[in-house]
Amino acid sequence: MTDQYAPSPLTAEPSMSPALRWDELPEGPVLVLLDQTRLPVEEAELVCTDVPALVQSIRTLAVRGAPLLGIAGAYGVALAATRGYDVDEAAALLAGARPTAVNLGYGVRRALEAHRAAIAGGADQERAAAATLAEAKQLHREDAVASARMAASGLSLLDELLPGGSHRILTHCNTGSLVSGGEGTAFAVALSAHRAGRLRRLWVDETRPLLQGARLTAYEAARNGMAFTLLADNAAGSLFAAGEVDAVLIGADRIAADGSVANKVGSYPLAVQARYHHVPFIVVAPTTTLDLDTPDGASIEVEQRPGQEVTELTAPQAAGAGVEVGGGMPVAPLGTQAYNPAFDVTPPELVTALVTEYGALSPVTRDGIVELCAQARQE
Ligand code: MRU
DSSP states (O other): OOSTTSOOOOOSOSOOOOSEEEEEETTEEEEEEEOTTSTTTOOOEEEEOSHHHHHHHHHTTSSOSHHHHHHHHHHHHHHHHHTTOOHHHHHHHHHTSOSSOHHHHHHHHHHHHHHHHHHHTTOOHHHHHHHHHHHHHHHHHHHHHHHHHHHHHHHHHHHHHSTTSOEEEEEOSOOSGGGSSSSOSHHHHHHHHHHTTOEEEEEEEOOTTTTIIIIIIHHHHHHTTOOEEEEOGGGHHHHHHTTOOSEEEEOOSEEETTOOEEEETTHHHHHHHHHHTTOOEEEEOOGGGEETTSOSGGGSOOOBOOTHHHHEEOHHHHHHTTOOTTOOEESSOTTOOOOOBSEEEEOGGGOSEEEETTEEESSOOHHHHHHHHHHHHHO
């Protein structure tokens, strides 16, 4: 390989607005989303004035990634409360928008419980709505704090596992500030390595079919001036074989009680390849992604998405390719059936360590997961 360690050019202006924000407009409160289906071509905002609009944005992946889905869900309940809609109905709609990321239901439940507690305490609708919004903002802040802590712990772990201080990290999907109240999960660790002068290269899996790696992680890496290289997902094997990967860092959408990790489809094959090549496979996720109610990997519901995402270039991919959205350009013969799970599940024995806001857990065991949850409840 020749000049792969040359700095990557900065291709995007450092102007990204936050992935979401609450705003009080003269016509009422709104939740403003950075439309991730339009990135990296344009930074377009979507203004949600009601819960069905937010549910639609979640389904189309305009807003996405586990921690951010939790934050969006909580703000969604607050939106219903402040606009005087049925809060229980809104919560049910939001929680059911996508099935795999446990954070979505968690965020919705927290906001709903804040609303119920306020009503039970004698608050009128206005005060109950204010309490719901305060809870959503609190979750937003907590996620930012968790992100910063994971970044610090993750970097310490990398330094411990990989003495020499020049890390070549492979990542999958998108786990940066586009999915978080802070700088993300796995990406935040790579970013702190970059800031410390210890990131030699971030290998970015393109992440078929919706290209979260190519469209979003490459975009965030460029904005941060990181040395990164994009690869087709199926090129990862030869990269491991060439000895070019020191560690794999990914996020998670749900971690079952036994430590099984659901994350973007393509994560499991990376874990298998990493094990074969003796490369650490590290999962970075806040404790809000742990789910003691799901006993094991087989019990995790994996979202199945439309086959057109595989057989056609649909809106998000087209945006990435600079093609007008709505194209649906076929890449397979008409009528081709496609298998399109959005996530896969990696068993805990393939995970070298789980980094949360409470430090690194290694090996990943049921007892360790239970302890982390207890620690999170105490704080
Ligand atoms: O379908 P997406 O884009 O919502 O999937 C996102 C992922 O799989 C991320 O890796 C995961 O949510 C972790 S983000 C911290």
